[in-house]
Each structure stands twice: as C-alpha cells, then as structure tokens.
Amino acid sequence: xxxxxxxxxxxxxxxxxxxxxxxxxxxxxxxxxxxxxxxxxxxxxxxxxxxxxxxxxxxxxxxxxxxxxxxxxxxxxxxxxxxxxxxxxxxxxxxxxxxxxxxxxxxxxxxxxxxxxxxxxxxxxxxxxxxxxxxxxxxxxxxxxxxxxxxxxxxxxxxxxxxxxxxxxxxxxxxxxxxxxxxxxxxxxxxxxxxxxxxxxxxxxxxxxxxxxxxxxxxxxxxxxxxxxxxxxxxxxx
Amino acid sequence: xxxxxxxxxxxxxxxxxxxxxxxxxxxxxxxxxxxxxxxxxxxxxxxxxxxxxxxxxxxxxxxxxxxxxxxxxxxxxxxxxxxxxxxxxxxxxxxxxxxxxxxxxxxxxxxxxxxxxxxxxxxxxxxxxxxxxxxxxxxxxxxxxxxxxxxxxxxxxxxxxxxxxxxxxxxxxxxxxxxxxxxxxxxxxxxxxxxxxxxxxxxxxxxxxxxxxxxxxxxxxxxxxxxxxxxxxxxxxxxxxxxxxxxxxxx
Numbered sequence: 001x002x003x004x005x006x007x008x009x010x011x012x013x014x015x016x017x018x019x020x021x022x023x024x025x026x027x028x029x030x031x032x033x034x035x036x037x038x039x040x041x042x043x044x045x046x047x048x049x050x051x052x053x054x055x056x057x058x059x060x061x062x063x064x065x066x067x068x069x070x071x072x073x074x075x076x077x078x079x080x081x082x083x084x085x086x087x088x089x090x091x092x093x094x095x096x097x098x099x100x101x102x103x104x105x106x107x108x109x110x111x112x113x114x115x116x117x118x119x120x121x122x123x124x125x126x127x128x129x130x131x132x133x134x135x136x137x138x139x140x141x142x143x144x145x146x147x148x149x150x151x152x153x154x155x156x157x158x159x160x161x162x163x164x165x166x167x168x169x170x171x172x173x174x175x176x177x178x179x180x181x182x183x184x185x186x187x188x189x190x191x192x193x194x195x196x197x198x199x200x201x202x203x204x205x206x207x208x209x210x211x212x213x214x215x216x217x218x219x220x221x222x223x224x225x226x227x228x229x230x231x232x233x234x235x236x237x238x
Numbered sequence: 239x240x241x242x243x244x245x246x247x248x249x250x251x252x253x254x255x256x257x258x259x260x261x262x263x264x265x266x267x268x269x270x271x272x273x274x275x276x277x278x279x280x281x282x283x284x285x286x287x288x289x290x291x292x293x294x295x296x297x298x299x300x301x302x303x304x305x306x307x308x309x310x311x312x313x314x315x316x317x318x319x320x321x322x323x324x325x326x327x328x329x330x331x332x333x334x335x336x337x338x339x340x341x342x343x344x345x346x347x348x349x350x351x352x353x354x355x356x357x358x359x360x361x362x363x364x365x366x367x368x369x370x371x372x373x374x375x376x377x378x379x380x381x382x383x384x385x386x387x388x389x390x391x392x393x394x395x396x397x398x399x400x401x402x403x404x405x406x407x408x409x410x411x412x413x414x415x416x417x418x419x420x421x422x423x424x425x426x427x428x429x430x431x432x433x434x435x436x437x438x439x440x441x442x443x444x445x446x447x448x449x450x451x452x453x454x455x456x457x458x459x460x461x462x463x464x465x466x467x468x469x470x471x472x473x474x475x476x477x478x479x480x481x482x483x484x485x486x487x488x489x
Contacts, residue, residue, distance in 0.1 A: 052297065052301075052302075054266070054284055055284055055286075055295055055451075056264040056284060056285075056286040056447060056448075056451050056452065057264065057447075057448055057451040058264060058265075058266050058284060058443060058445070059266070059443070061282065061297070102280065186295070186302065187295075187302065189301070
C-alpha cells in the first residue's frame, strides 16, 4: 500500500478541516472575536489533540500534535506521536512539504498543491473574519463535559468537507478556540486546541520540517502514478 | 501447545476454530506495507464484515483516508484524500475470482463452503513443526493448488496458493500465533506476500459486530474522479497504489 501518499494528503486534509472549521465559524460576533485573537497575531501556536470515533463502535483513537500559523506566510502541523508526520505549507518558499519519519522521506510539492482553503487562510486570514454563516448555538459533549458552542451546517463547509457538520466552542476561561467537532455519517473527529501562544514577530524557522539533513525527497503528487510507472525523481533535502 | 495426535485431528481443530460462520464482526488493526526492504508506511484500519460484505476504513492519523468495500462481487475503493475512486465488479475468471478475493481479504475465515470443502478433501501429511494440507481451490473458474501449513495443534501458519497448473505461487498468506479476542480466536497478525510486496495486518481488536452499526462505505462524492475497474489504467493504478501486484499480474 502506497500509504505514504495517503498519509500526507490525509494530514493536509486534517489541517484543512480544522482550519476550515475555524474559518467558517466566523458568523457570530463572539466566534468572530475568538478567531480574531488567533488569526491576527504575527504567529500563533497551539497544541492540538485529535480524537476520532470508530465507525463500527470500537474504541476511539487519539493523536497529539502542534500547530503553527503565520498569517501571510504559512502553516505547519507536527504530530508528536511516535513516527508522526510533519506537514508544512510555506508560501514564501513556494513549498508544500510532508516529512514522514517512518519512511525517512520528505515529500515536496509546490505551494499551489496545498489545499485551496489553507492557502486562502494563509494569504488572506482577514477574510476568515468577514464570513457570515449564521452559526446556531448548540451545547455538545466535548472532552467529557457539555460545552456551549456553535453548529455550522454541512454544505456551508465547502468543497473539501461535504456532508460534514461542524461545531466549535471556545475556552470558557480564555475565550480562545478550544473545541472543534466534525461529524460525518461515518465517524466524528474532535480537535482540541490548548496552550495557545502568540508571537509579536513571525519566526520563519517554525516552518521548517524536522527532516534531518540528507533526507531523501520525493514528489508528493499521487496523480503522477497515472503517468509514471516508477517512483518520481529523487533528491535529498538540504 | 498440545500436538494434535494426527493430521485428521489437526484438521478438525482448524475447521472447528476457523470454519464457523460469523454472524458479523468488526476489527481494529494496523496495516503496514513494504516492497523488498523498503517500508511503505502504515495505516490504521477498522473493518466490519456481515455475510459476504466487508467494509474497511483506513486512517492516517485521525483522518479517514481510504474507504473500501466488497459487497458481493462488487469492489469499491476510494482514495478519499485524492478525490479518487475505483468501482466495478471483480471478474469471475480473474485471479481467484470474487469469492477468492473475499476469502483472501479475510483468510482467517474458512467458513465459505468452497474453502471448507477444499480443506476437508485436502491430503494431510506430517511435517517438522506440524502438519501440511495439500489440496485445490476451485475458484475463479480454475483449479488453484494450495498448501496450508498448520502448527502442532492445527492452527494455520502459512497458506500458499498457486496459479492453475501449479505455475508458481499466486499469493502467500502467513498467519501469526492465535489469540483469544472478544470475538473469538484469531491470529495476532496476517501477512500477505505477492512478489516483492508484503502487507501485514496486525490485529489489535476483534469483536462481534453490532448489525445496527454495520454500514457500507459512503458513496463517492459526485465531484471525485471515479474510475471503473474495467479500465486497464485504473486497474494498473490501483494495483500499484495498493502494492498488490505489478503491471499485468492478477490482483
């Protein structure tokens, strides 16, 4: 199974869904203010925990990681689980990178290959604060407790998250985004943001993957499989 | 581990343990693939089976990346993160045919009549570490010779299915040591080998399924690229993507 190609795309989708949820929840003023606080600093960093239900009633799974967001510049998600991936979208370097420590391969694509919603969020974060999707107040269980938040309708999520309903809630103490829930007919993904930190100046080094020097590189476009019979042109990271 | 007193006793143990039809089951595991010495990464999988239907969801981290289902003879695979899907019937005369593919997807389930019958009629001989069954699977319109190695007690250890006429091995399935899961006795892992491709499923959980929770894989999104399995290009791509054969080989 060429699962490496699946993995990077899945992680990109995970970021897109989570970030898309933040974007499209910007209908209510309280939500808008919550988002303004994380989208307007020069750099925002948070720990995240992703938890997913089992479609057949089995146990949930969890993954912990960290997210960096540099408005105008880029976005990074790094899993802190053993063998977890590192995904970077860097507009300034025209790069979309996924480092898979299990394979010791760095997958490289152009910035334009990153999901469109994420590119919009990076290039025009202010647009996230002007949307009006009229979220509906709803209380849901998250993190073992009922929490007040807002539900967003499925179709309003756009192309990459069809048939998904989204719910978002802020942290009662800090007012910062804390919980995002994405539910489909098959399963539900919960994203918890914790320990938000904000920098006064962007730190470009935060958009570097953890790939060691000399890591083998491969292109990350899976559709090349349609045209090519072997692995893509290879090179090493510098 | 007590050794079966005879080959017949080992076979009886095998059939009593693995040839009992399931009402429905679900499982959790990790699939890891490699080609030669090269690892190709891993996915967590969650699956459910009911009668002749099997649905598998593959996850990369928390995100569902692959949907796959085999409902009767119809196969559907969606690479969700690529907005790409494949669908179509498995041809009766391709490889082991649809029944054979269903069996190879769940090689611990020997309850299909044609599988059970082949095992019951197989010749049995002693070997150093257990027993060996030699027989023929009649599937996909052809006769496929097989050897099924059993351990001392009669649990499956290695299944090799040859091409019709014994022209080389089509696929080899290795079984890990058995474990008592909530849903019954199962190998701890299953490993499929075809050519240089090796795919291993490590089983973390196996339980009886709740029929109400069983659901087929969601339909493909209208905006995805959906390719028919009758298209040679899509078959070639799927083979290489899943690492289950080279160009021109049967899946």
